[in-house]
Amino acid sequence: MSSEAAQTASPHVRRKRARRRREILHAALATVRDRGYHATTLDDIxxxxxxxxxxxxxxxADKDAILYACHKESLAELDxxxxxxxxxxxxxxxxLAYLIREHVRVMTEELEGSPLAFEVSALSPDRRAEIVAGRDRYEAVLRDxxxxxxxxxxxxxVDPKLAVFGILGAINWIARxxxxxxxxxxxxxxxxxxxLLIKGLEST
Amino acid sequence: MSSEAAQTASPHVRRKRARRRREILHAALATVRDRGYHATTLDDIxxxxxxxxxxxxxxxADKDAILYACHKESLAELDxxxxxxxxxxxxxxxxLAYLIREHVRVMTEELEGSPLAFEVSALSPDRRAEIVAGRDRYEAVLRDxxxxxxxxxxxxxVDPKLAVFGILGAINWIARxxxxxxxxxxxxxxxxxxxLLIKGLEST
Structure with missing residues (x-):
């Protein structure tokens, strides 16, 4: 279905398509978690x-497009x-405590223990640049x-850069x-x- | 050279071979850090x-053998x-503070900002089992x-398992x-x- 056709579809059809699209993204994340991005095929999904x-x-269109859509959803959640x-x-x-808590919850409960943070380099260069810029904005918020x-x-x-790398490392590693x-x-x-992570930063 | 020939070689030849072997492992780690394991070829190294x-x-014999040797060196350092x-x-x-400090130092100064923790799944099943068992032993020491x-x-x-996952996540993410x-x-x-990491665990 072309995107034009999708826009003129009835609300019912559009809702159904949106639901199926989310199911595909969830299945893709779960498959990538189980077998790694490189070993995952469209057939597996x-x-x-x-x-x-x-x-x-x-x-x-392809696996790259699915990975890109997963990253976009994940960034939208962070926003x-x-x-x-x-x-x-x-x-x-x-x-900061709220963001750590929610990041972990969304990643585990809504994004299938998301392995996304490990798969940025598999994206095409344009898409990678966009996703990396989104992650950089999130990191800047945490550092501030x-x-x-x-x-x-x-x-x-403390050095905000090192502290935030530590926090994000601890969170991203959960996928493993x-x-x-x-x-x-x-x-x-x-x-x-x-x-654990906030306690290490608190003044006592 | 067969391993038998290697054993009967002169001390000078053996030292030279050991040095060259280490150079190959370092070059492999640096290449994997720059381009990822899957994109790295023996030609690149x-x-x-x-x-x-x-x-x-x-x-x-092949890329898998190099990755395995890198993991073995890394585990020997941890031991x-x-x-x-x-x-x-x-x-x-x-x-615990000493182990965190040294793990970070060895990983950055001696193992080329080691991306090894991310590449366990690329090993053959037997080798993977051996390396995972080695990492499990290290994790058990930290948990204790x-x-x-x-x-x-x-x-x-705190829950020792979660605390150690947090610590290792922060450390392993350094490679990124x-x-x-x-x-x-x-x-x-x-x-x-x-x-940062010990402070989050200290009783106050």
Missing amino acids: AERLGIRKASLYHYF RMIEFSETCCPTPRDR LVALGAERGELRP WYDPEGGTDGAALGDAFAD | AERLGIRKASLYHYF RMIEFSETCCPTPRDR LVALGAERGELRP WYDPEGGTDGAALGDAFAD
Whole structure:
């Protein structure tokens, strides 16, 4: 279906397509988590969904397009979190704790223990540049919070760049050990990580 | 050269071979860091060393054998660190801080900002099992130190498994942002990470 056709479709058809599109992205993330990006084929993704590969082409041109869409969804989630953190949390420390907690929860509960952070280099150069720029913006928000927290005396005066690399490393690594079937609650995991990581930054 | 021939070679020849072997491993790690394991070829590694690919075959049968040797060297370093930590550091907290500091330093200064932690799945099944078992032993040592530190009241009572996943994630992620040409001193980086990560565990 062309994008023009998609736009003129009935609301019911559009909702159905949006739902199927999300199912494909989830199946892709789960397959990449299990076998790695390079070993994942469109056949694997179609098989997980119980559909024919030809059906996938109605939604995505190739594996790169699926990976790109997963990254875009993930960045949109991070943007929503950043926006909400401005209203929910009064202090830099609390905003940082909220973002760590939510990042972990979204990654484990909504993005299949997302292995996305490991797969940036597989994207085509243009798409990679766009996704890396999005991640850089997120990192800059975190660094500003660490610096502002130190200015206000809530947090220790550490190198914000190193502190944020440490935080993101701890979070991204979850994709390597998290088992979605293992019964660990994503929200509880988020709480535990926010506690461990923020505690290392607090002034005492 | 067969391994039998290698054993009967003169000390001078053996030293020369050992040196060249290490050079190949370093060139392989640097190439994998720059282009990723899957995109790295034996030609790339030979080119970085300024030798012919045929010369590599005197040392390693294929790319998998080089990756395996890199992992073995890395595990041997971790074993040496564990052993030394028993003599250098009186308390669980100090041993843990030493291991974090040294892990970061060895990874950045001696293993080319090692991307090894990301490349376990590329190994053949037997070798993968052996390397994963080695990493599991290292993780168990770190978990025991976290638990023992809590027992003695030096550290907070946290889930040792989650705490160690957080620590190793922060450390392993260094391979994704560390620039060996960037002038950051590996020992200073190790100090900064030990400070951040241990602080999050200390009882106050």
